[in-house]
Amino acid sequence: MDAEKKALVFDVVCAGFAPAELDGWNALTGFSAWSEYLDACETIANDECSVLTDVLASGELMALRHPLGFEEVRAFAARHFTGGLPQSAVPVESLYRAGASGVPAYDGISARYMGDLISSMELDVPERLVSTPDHVAVEAGLAASLYRSDESLADSFVSERFTWLADYRLALVALHDDDRMFFCALIDVVLALVECVRSRKHEAISEINLERK
Secondary structure (H helix, E strand, O other): OOOHHHHHHHHHHHHHHHOOOOOHHHOOOOHHHHHHHHHHHHHHHHHOOOHHHOEEEEEEHHHHHHOHHHHHHHHHHHHHHHOOOOOOOOHHHHHHHHOOOOOOOOOOOHHHHHHHHHHHHOOOOOOOOOOOOHHHHHHHHHHHHHHOOOHHHHHHHHHHHOOHHHHHHHHOOOOOOOHHHHHHHHHHHHHHHHHHHHHHHHHHHHHHHHHHO
């Protein structure tokens, strides 16, 4: 799977979970652009190390083929991506990893890591996400940028950073909202890609160890 297809997968996650922007979302989900995304998904599904076709439910497959419109994405975010609401599923890594206290909370170790990493790369976090640099939209946006500049570095970042999404997906599944299927599908595509990246890295390390013997 080439780096540009990997970048596209993360572009879509970034746009789907970030504060919605009309022009950007419409451009990304237009027929031609979305067909390219579906092609990237198919590439992942056909990879021998991927279980994407096994984990995507029929509802998720339908959701991927017919992406939510801008107003639907914005409404879903208002209902679920805001903390403190009865049905909150805030996509922030710190909330799914226990910190020093053993209790997940905002501004955990992952937030500080992402803040330091972004600063070291002299990048800027969107103003609305400054307080949560470990937001999935920020991490996905950085992954997409890395895939367009250094695929090896991007693979390392992705294999280490996105394991929390399995727990986050459970929070999405628990929502009583039909539109959750679209967001679950976006997450499943990333998890399948992460699995492939980690598998390839493991194979490479195994080959190096065999050569040393």
